[in-house]
Structure formats: structure tokens, C-alpha cells
Amino acid sequence: MTKEQVQLSWGYPSGKSVITSNIGTVETWVYSNYNTVSFVNGKVIVIIT
DSSP, rough: HHHHHHHHHHHOOSSSEEEEEEEEEEEEEEOTTSSSSEEEETEEEEEEE
């Protein structure tokens, strides 16, 4: 999924963080229910519920 698709499905996150690593730009969204979605270069790589 893309960031846009996650936002349409789950809404806006409570917080975001962005780091750059050897695999690319990793952006993590955290929601108020503690669900977490991480993206690499704009695509979901992991969802923690």
C-alpha cells in the first residue's frame, strides 16, 4: 500500500517520524490506538497492531 492508501483507510496518524537508512527513507506513522505503519520509499513494509 502507499501512504495515500493507508491514510484513506486508517486516517491521519497521531505522530510521524522519518529516518534515512541504507535501505532508503523510512517513515513511521503512529496512531492513537498504538497501531504503527512503516514505509520505505512510500510503500508499506510493516504494520504493527
